[in-house]
Amino acid sequence: MQSKWTSNFLYVIAGSFLFGMAVNIFVVPMHVYNGGIIGIAQIIRTLLTEIFHLEFNFDIAGIINFLLNIPLFLIAYKSISKKFFVLTLLSIIVQTITFSIVPIPETAILKDPLTSMIIAGLIGGYGTGLCLKAGGSGAGADILGVFFAMRSKTFTVGRLSIVINALVYTYCAFAFSFSNAIYSIIYAVVFALAMDKIHTQNIIVKAMVITKHQEVKQKVLTELGRGVTSWQGMGVYTNEETDVFITILSKYEVSMLKQCVLALDPNAFIILSEGNEIVGNYEKRF
CATH class of the missing domain: 3.30.70.120 (Alpha-Beta Plaits)
Incomplete structure (x- = not known):
């Protein structure tokens, strides 16, 4: 039993780090938004820095994401399971640290935005899938996804992710850039497909x-x-x-x-x- 918990912790830590790294290295330099709760946190971060001219020494999106997840943690604790709550809390802590310490490149590593979005979707979706496979989640929309999937035989976490992301990207298309919103959608679809493939409890x-x-x-x-x-x-x-x-x-x-x-x-x-x-x-x- 102890070895199972250890492996679950390692899966969640590795998966959360992969997700955070994919966002900082491949998504943010392309001015693409992640979607879900993190996408909302990125939008708030952009508003704080560009409209209100607030400056931070690190990417504050991780901390905003953590604060937005607090109500969802209550759902995880009360409606799903304590194990799910503990592993999800660990995931969001690792994500927050990763967002804060992994440097965002000043220029994109890959010049082609389509390639960047596909790679980011595969890495990020794989990482979040590891968290789900271990019995936790990547927090945010994943908590709601698991909550509804437990109550519907045809529901998957990835499908809810696509729906929420579509709403976020619609806002981004009008507020920022239509082309970036399109790339964001491509990233979200690849991310959801990769996540559902790794989330073996869903298959x-x-x-x-x-x-x-x-x-x-x-x-x-x-x-x-x-x-x-x-x-x-x-x-x-x-x-x-x-x-x-x-x-x-x-x-x-x-x-x-x-x-x-x-x-x-x-x-x-x-x-x-x-x-x-x-x-x-x-x-x-x-």
């Missing part, structure tokens, strides 16, 4: 297991807590009866399924398929 997997051990399906039922449907099969080559069963689980749980099955039957046959549409009493777990 539904159908598993079919063929085994000669009757105890396997009961072990899967008790240890994973997933429903199992079984029937008797026949091996055509061996002409021997086999036990066949299917279960629906998240991609995050696949490694646990393999351990359960192969511990009792190393010769079991496991067939996995992703992208299934599930209608019925399937429980999303975060």
